[in-house]
Amino acid sequence: MIQMRATLLILVLLVLPTLLPFFNPKFFYTQDHIFIARLNQISTALSDGHFPVRWVPDLRYGEPLFNYYAPLPYYIGALIHLIGFNFIWVSKILFILSTTLSALTMYILAKELFGKKGGYLAAILYTYAPYRAVDTYVRGALSETWAFVFIPLIFYFSLLLAKRGVSFLTIRKSLINISFLTLSLAGLFLTHNVTTLMFLPFLVLWWIYLLIFETSGFFKRKALVFLSLCIATILAFGLSAFFLLPANFERNFIQTKYLTVGYFNFRAHFVAFRQFFSLFWGYGSSLWGPVDGLSFQVGLVNWIVILLSAISGFTFRRNKKMLTFFVFLILNFFLSLFLQHNKSAFIWEAIPLMAFIQFPWRFLTISIFIVSLIGGAITSKLNGKLSLIYFILIIASLFFSLMYFKPKEYADDAFFDKFLNKEKMHQGIDLTKDYLPIWVKSVDKPLLNYPEADEGIIQVENFNKKAARANSIITVYKDSIIDVPITYFPGWTITANNKNISLEKPDQRGLIKFKLPKGDYSVGFEFRDTPVRILGNTISLFSLLILFLLIVFKKGYKNV
Numbered sequence: 091m092i093q094m095r096a097t098l099l100i101l102v103l104l105v106l107p108t109l110l111p112f113f114n115p116k117f118f119y120t121q122d123h124i125f126i127a128r129l130n131q132i133s134t135a136l137s138d139g140h141f142p143v144r145w146v147p148d149l150r151y152g153e154p155l156f157n158y159y160a161p162l163p164y165y166i167g168a169l170i171h172l173i174g175f176n177f178i179w180v181s182k183i184l185f186i187l188s189t190t191l192s193a194l195t196m197y198i199l200a201k202e203l204f205g206k207k208g209g210y211l212a213a214i215l216y217t218y219a220p221y222r223a224v225d226t227y228v229r230g231a232l233s234e235t236w237a238f239v240f241i242p243l244i245f246y247f248s249l250l251l252a253k254r255g256v257s258f259l260t261i262r263k264s265l266i267n268i269s270f271l272t273l274s275l276a277g278l279f280l281t282h283n284v285t286t287l288m289f290l291p292f293l294v295l296w297w298i299y300l301l302i303f304e305t306s307g308f309f310k311r312k313a314l315v316f317l318s319l320c321i322a323t324i325l326a327f328g329l330s331a332f333f334l335l336p337a338n339f340e341r342n343f344i345q346t347k348y349l350t351v352g353y354f355n356f357r358a359h360f361v362a363f364r365q366f367f368s369l370f371w372g373y374g375s376s377l378w379g380p381v382d383g384l385s386f387q388v389g390l391v392n393w394i395v396i397l398l399s400a401i402s403g404f405t406f407r408r409n410k411k412m413l414t415f416f417v418f419l420i421l422n423f424f425l426s427l428f429l430q431h432n433k434s435a436f437i438w439e440a441i442p443l444m445a446f447i448q449f450p451w452r453f454l455t456i457s458i459f460i461v462s463l464i465g466g467a468i469t470s471k472l473n474g475k476l477s478l479i480y481f482i483l484i485i486a487s488l489f490f491s492l493m494y495f496k497p498k499e500y501a502d503d504a505f506f507d508k509f510l511n512k513e514k515m516h517q518g519i520d521l522t523k524d525y526l527p528i529w530v531k532s533v534d535k536p537l538l539n540y541p542e543a544d545e546g547i548i549q550v551e552n553f554n555k556k557a558a559r560a561n562s563i564i565t566v567y568k569d570s571i572i573d574v575p576i577t578y579f580p581g582w583t584i585t586a587n588n589k590n591i592s593l594e595k596p597d598q599r600g601l602i603k604f605k606l607p608k609g610d611y612s613v614g615f616e617f618r619d620t621p622v623r624i625l626g627n628t629i630s631l632f633s634l635l636i637l638f639l640l641i642v643f644k645k646g647y648k649n650v
Contacts, residue, residue: 118497120230200466208466275326328633335626530600546570
């Protein structure tokens with residue numbers, strides 16, 4: 091326990107210099123501050139009893155944001171907010187946690203593979219990679235920074251399953267590893283859709299490597315390990331089904347064109363080969379062509395690590411297992427770079443789903459993960475007189491990269507009001523259109539705050555709007571068609587005097603529209619789950635039960 095605390099303290103001290111700007115009383119500008127609005131909205135929805143959160147009420151007239159946007163970091167943020175922190179500090183704490191935890195998970199993986207020295211170097215390379223500074227201080231990519239936490243964990247528990255195998259004698263440890271691999275995979279699925287899409291092919295390659303080179307024994311033993319990996323994957327998809335099923339099968343309900351056209355067209359964002367080596371740093375945008383305002387460098391120290399790995403690989407030529415591992419990592423590293431270069435365009439064109447990655451340079455996430463592992467691997471050769479190189483690499487990582495871990499400038503608190511003030515969020519100021527329902531044709535119409543008659547005459551009293559429900563007293567003096575300031579989306583239902591009311595075709599704003607004859611009505615609006623969402627919820631609950639039973643079953647083998 092003392093040793094674990096010492097390790098954690100060392101890691102915190104090592105990553106702390108990259109986090110110092112977060113302790114400034116003010117927050118800083120980044121390219122994306124919408125995460126503050128998302129944190130605000132998920133907390134609002136949860137406080138209103140809406141779970142799992144799918145609908146956020148105050149972004150324009152309401153949007154199905156978390157039906158499509160991976161919610162896990164925001165659930166964590168909602169818990170932090172519940173303790174008493176405001177949303178600015180919740181955002182800061184989430185970035186601090188993602189950095190610290192990703193260093194810890196990388197250390198755990200690399201320590202298992204290469205020992206403590208390898209663990210520390212890999213964690214430093216993983217933390218101080220320039221792209222991490224881009225994500226944190228330039229882009230403000232909150233969810234993507236949290237994805238860094240789960241990638242090493244997935245590799246780690248996969249490795250343990252392969253090394254220890256699966257048999258009656260190891261069933262307790264196997265169940266532990268299956269359970270934690272399940273949770274790690276589900277964590278990634280629920281954290282960042284794009285990173286999941288990029289990472290899965292490399293995970294499959296890792297599993298193939300493990301089955302061939304790390305799983306000893308005959309076919310039956312390898313088959314059991316493969317089956318365990320499959321079980322963990324199926325359970326992870328099951329745990330995430332409440333999100334994954336609607337996100338995929340209800341995708342035709344939102345205007346996905348905003349995710350893949352114009353600025354978000356992947357064809358405009360390939361990385362020129364020289365940019366991987368360039369030390370340029372900027373706070374601008376990714377632009378068409380080789381001149382960008384954003385840095386896509388792999389990192390000077392990381393390239394030195396790659397060079398040292400080539401030398402180490404030569405010295406490993408008699409150790410076939412280690413040489414194979416080096417070759418595996420190097421090939422994966424250059425594959426991740428290739429997918430960022432325009433020569434890989436034929437792959438992007440052949441796989442339509444890759445268009446949702448938007449920016450090929452996002453594969454730098456995979457690049458720096460792999461090069462960090464390579465750094466951990468070379469430590470086995472940095473002994474004796476060569477130990478000096480180990481410490482030089484650590485110092486160089488801090489010296490050459492720390493300058494990037496700072497914001498361009500800090501913002502006044504008033505700047506964030508548009509992401510915290512309901513009225514401004516209703517106006518849609520600086521909000522993206524990523525998850526607008528297909529029924530929304532215009533967002534520029536005059537703002538509507540209460541139900542109003544499109545035709546006829548009505549009087550509205552006590553319009554009370556919550557996260558996923560609303561109610562009002564409406565007096566209809568003449569048969570009317572009524573517009574409600576709630577965006578239409580499948581799942582919204584209306585009752586008038588406890589009777590279901592059919593919906594009319596939404597107007598240009600995409601608002602709920604319905605008819606009422608003359609009379610007095612108590613009208614209720616409720617956002618309910620569709621069959622796909624109900625199925626997803628059911629699968630997730632069933633998978634959670636299975637995971638619980640696995641853990642309980644594991645305890646029955648505590649003496650094995």
